[in-house]
Amino acid sequence: MALRPVQVNIKAVDDALVGRFWAQALGWGVSSEAPGVTNVEPGGGFVWPDASAVCIDVVTVAHAKTATKNRVHIDLAATSPAHQAETVARLKKLGATPADVGQGEVPWTVLADPEGNEFCVLEPREVYRDTGPIAAVVVDCADPRAMARFWGGATDWTVHEVADDRAALRSSQGVGPYLEFLRSADGKTVEDRVHLDLLPYAGDDKEAEVTRLKTLGATDIDLGQGDVPWTCLTDPEGHDFCVLGRG
Template sequence: MALRPVQVNIKALDDSAVGRFWAQALGWGVSSEAPGVTNVEPTGGFVWPDPVAVCIDVVTVPEPKTATKNRVHLDLATTSAAHQTELVTRLKALGATPADVGQGDVPWTVLADPEGNEFCVLEPREIYRDTGPIAAVVVDCADPRAMARFWDEAIDWTLHKVTDEQAALRSAKGVGPYLEFLRTSDVHTAADRVHLDLLPYPGDDQEAEVARLRALGATDLDLGQGDVSWKCMSTPEGHEFCVLRPAKA
């Protein structure tokens, strides 16, 4: 049994507008599986799911984002200083705005999408040269080592780095973005606006995967989702995530 991260789920007042922003930001395409949902994924023959890209699902909700910084955000990769400057300029033209999350004087640029979801445009880094446009899905946490232990067991990605300040995993195939956990002292005061969706492999049992995650310390989560095909859960630190129904074998 195993799970894999397949998409970043972003809540939005206007899924279509936020979805268009992210599609243009990443150079990807958009589709819609249902009203109120905009799917953002690579074009050119991409078949979901594939570890080469963790896709984005934007889902309409009635509540706007609060002023609280999201605990999950995207880091975008660049290949040169000129590329970073060009990308920041282009993103602002698409509706992104500068964001101050207390970062101070850093080489990366912090922006927010049209509904205020923070993200970073990184300076060129060798580690992210082959990730595609998304360098990493970054999760703020109190204990990166504990999160590394949980996620190393929860998903089939490979653990690359573990320190007191940071942990990182990546697909065992060595493609696509990293999943990173950064130590922060911020207190969780709002529901997660951004979370990961995990997918079992064809033929695996969703309920068995959920039971396995419970044994690792995850808990069931009632967000008012009602009778849906996915299972809402939270990590031992309270980060929300969903376990999707597996595709048919």
């Protein structure tokens, strides 16, 4: 029994606008599984779910993002300094804006999408040479070691690095982006605007997986979701995430 991260869920007032931005940013396609939902995933024969990519689902909500920095964000990969600069310029033309999250003088560029969700365009790093356009999904946390224990147990992803300030996981197939946990003093103050969705494998029982997650330290959360085929939980530090049904 195991789960795999399959998509980043982004809440937006205008799901189509934000979805188009991310599709153009990543060079991916868009579709819609239901009104108020924009799905962003690779083209070229990609069939969801596949470990080679963590997709993006943009879901409509009534309220706009507050000034609070998201605790989950996406890092984009660059292959060279020129590629990084070209990517930043292109994203600004698509509607991205510079963002100040207290990063100071750093080699990466912090931007925000059209509804203010922060993300980074990284300088070239060898570790991300084969991840695809998304280098990592990054989670701010108080204790990266504890997060590595929980998420390493919750998913079938391999723990690659664990330290006091940082932990990193990646699909056991050695493809796609990393899932990284960075130490931060910023705790949860509002409902998470961005979260991860996990999916059971075919033949595995979702409810059994949810029970297993609770033994690892997950807890139920009511986001007003009502009667839906997925289950909303939080990890031991209060990060929202969902376990999807197989559909």
